[in-house]
Every structure is written in structure tokens, then in C-alpha cells.
Amino acid sequence: MNIDVLAKIVFTSFFFLWNVIEGVKLDTHYPHKLVVLYFYPLWRLLLIGTLVAASYWCHRLGMMMAFAVFFYFMDMQLLLYKEV
Amino acid sequence: MAPKAQNHLLDFYKKIEYGLHTLLYIVLIVAIIYGQQIPDSIKVYGPNPLYRIIAFILVLAVTLYISPIHGLLLALVIVLYVSFTPGSNGEGYQNSLVTARNQRRWFDEEVLGENPVAYQNDRVTTQAPNT
Numbered sequence: 001m002n003i004d005v006l007a008k009i010v011f012t013s014f015f016f017l018w019n020v021i022e023g024v025k026l027d028t029h030y031p032h033k034l035v036v037l038y039f040y041p042l043w044r045l046l047l048i049g050t051l052v053a054a055s056y057w058c059h060r061l062g063m064m065m066a067f068a069v070f071f072y073f074m075d076m077q078l079l080l081y082k083e084v
Numbered sequence: 085m086a087p088k089a090q091n092h093l094l095d096f097y098k099k100i101e102y103g104l105h106t107l108l109y110i111v112l113i114v115a116i117i118y119g120q121q122i123p124d125s126i127k128v129y130g131p132n133p134l135y136r137i138i139a140f141i142l143v144l145a146v147t148l149y150i151s152p153i154h155g156l157l158l159a160l161v162i163v164l165y166v167s168f169t170p171g172s173n174g175e176g177y178q179n180s181l182v183t184a185r186n187q188r189r190w191f192d193e194e195v196l197g198e199n200p201v202a203y204q205n206d207r208v209t210t211q212a213p214n215t
Contacts, residue, residue: 048116049113052109052153066159
């Protein structure tokens, strides 16, 4: 099998499983470093840059990454800022 | 429109297409990164179904006519914008601050397997609306 196709399958499966595992939990625990890094705009820029690069490489991987990034941003927002 | 004018417009669009798409990338990325800092006065449009329908049609249009990656980023901007919409203050809670807690977990948290590190005050000052 072509290494490029294999890598796409591995990365897409990784983010798919990440979304499934984080999605089934009522109370998501992110690693401490991910919580701290959310404050830095450069970290968020890096994430979005990676998302764009991944989308150019493989649209399916981009979709899975977009889900993961969305849930991460939303959870951090709820944890750190949201009132009521 | 006369074919000549149409050609001129198409020519012009072809010339600025690359710059326009790059600019759109930058705008969308900045919107995602700083989306949570949008003032609440602008975020209130999030729950409005009409704005949501327009936004989702816009995502489809961008995906079809510009590129799927632009569409994906715009979809991310919109879902983040909708999810960051401030909650309703209809119940008049005044002091719902998030505080740390160390005491024993509540029964429902133990049953549901939740392990919160912070919670909103269980005693709040309420007030009837329009008073």
C-alpha cells in the first residue's frame, strides 16, 4: 500500500477515534497543557494552520480535525469564560 | 450584460482571485482564533434561526464557488460563533461565579461519573424580571 494513503488512513482514524472517545464522555478531561495553551493565540493559530494543511492533504482528515478543534475550543470556552 | 464587459469582469476576477482567496483565509483564521472575544452585544444574533439559515447557506455557497477548505473554515467560524452565544439571563441570577471546590462529590456526580473541578454557586440572588 502507498505510504501516503496509509498515513492518511492512520491520521484520519486517530482523529475519528479521538472524537468518538471525547464525544461519549459526559465530563471531558483535557490534559493540563492543552488547557493552559488555549490562552495563547499563537497556539490556536498553530492548530488552525495545521487544520488548513491537513485539509489540503486530505479532506476527510480535515473534517475530522475540524470536529476535534471545534470541541476543544468550545470546551475550553465553557470551562474558562462562559457565565450562566 | 454585453459579452465584452463580462469578459473584462472575468479577467479582473481571475487577476485578483489568488489575493482574494488568501485574504479570505486570513480573515477566517483570525475570526476563529479571536472568536471568543467578540462582544456579547454582537453574539446575541447566534440563536436567531434566520441568521443561522443565512449563515449555513453562506457556507454552502463558499464551499461550491470558492473552495471546500474555505467552506470548512467558515463552518468552523459559524459553529463557534453560535456556541459562544451568551446564555439567557431570564432567571435573574446575580452572583453565579465559577469557584474552585474541594468537598465531596455530590450523589448525581458520583452516579454519572462526573468529576468537576469548578462549579457555579449553589446559592444565588434572584430577582424578578423588569423590577
